[in-house]
Amino acid sequence: MTINCKGRLVDFSTPKVMGILNTTPDSFYDGGSYVTEAKILRRAEEILSQGATFIDIGGYSSRPRAAFVDETEELSRVLPTVDLILAHFPEALISVDTFRSNVARQVVEHGAALINDISAGLLDERMLETVAQVQVPYIMMHMRGNPQTRQQFTDYGDIVKEMLSYFSERTAAARNLGINDIIIDPGFGFSKTLEQNYEVLQKLDLFQIIELPLLAAVSRKSMIYKVLESSAAEALNGTTVVNTLALSKGAKLLRVHDVKEAVECVKLTNAIWANM
Structure with a gap:
């Protein structure tokens, strides 16, 4: 499995890591941490030096009960961040976490290499068409x-079966418009109860039937710290456990706050599989 990022092929035969850089004041774990140029650059350097392949920039928090952010504000957060990072790290592969087509178009024009859409194009009818036009890889989430x-919609008959149907429909729509490189994200924590999150994790290997790279984004989420009766700040060890399990079930990309530990997960999991 490979994707083309600005002319560079990224091969997922070895899983990759995506480091999170939120420019939001209210993200559930690192909100408000990266609001100055110095802090943004320090974080970008940390992500890259610790071995991540991608930097994922978010300008709109999708945590439960997060405040609405208008498009102008979202652009004011992400565009300067993309420009700043690429000015200092021109080879960086930047993903932008947005569900708005106009934001997607503008960040690609500024040099972003991927679009990461939590809605798979369902919150903006122009998103799939826009991604097809700008020809960058597209991450679609459930x-x-x-x-x-989103947490009002957790009523499923068979959650995995319904998710597979969802991805089948959304990937077909994307392909029909000419999107070549797609990554799927099961959306842990989105429209799922605690128990449903773990059911999806347990059956994660079933998503390999779609034959697309699978992203696991569980970093410090409540599905971890609620079980441990702790907090996001104390959830690194739990994140490592769940990331390792996700890799063993076919995940090819880990989206994380803690890059060093995720890269170690990949290395150790590879070593295990190499000796089986």
């Missing part, structure tokens, strides 16, 4: 509703 309402 979610019902929107960032403010």
Whole structure:
């Protein structure tokens, strides 16, 4: 499995890591941490030096009950961040976490290499067409509703079967418009109860039937710290455990706050598989 990022082929025969850089004041774990140029550059350097392949920039928090952010504000957060990072790290592969087509178009024009859409194009009818036009890889996530309402929609008959149907429909729509490189994200924590998150994790290997790279984004989420009766700040060890399990079930990309530990997960998991 490979994707083309600005003319560079990224091969997922070895899983990769994506480091999170949120420019939001209210993200659930690192909100407000990266609001100055110095802090943004320090974080970008950390992500890259610790071995991540991608930097994922977010300008709109999708945590439960997060405040609405208008498009102008989102652009004011992400565009300067993309420009700043590429000015200092021109080879960096930047992903931008957005569900808005106009944001997607503008960040690609500024040099972003991927679009990471929590809605798989369902919150902006122009998103798939836009990604097809700008020809960058597209990460599509499973979610019902929107960032403010998503936890109201957790009623499933067979959650994995319904998710597979969802991805089948969304990938077909993307392919029909000419999107070549697609990554799927099961959306842990989005429109799922605690128990449903672990059911999806347990059956994660079933998503390999789609034959696309699979992203696991569990870093410090409540599905981990609620079980441990702790907090996001104390959830690194739990994140490492869940990341390792996700890799063993076919995940090819880990989206994380803690890059060093995730890269170690990949190395150790590879070593295990090499000796089986």
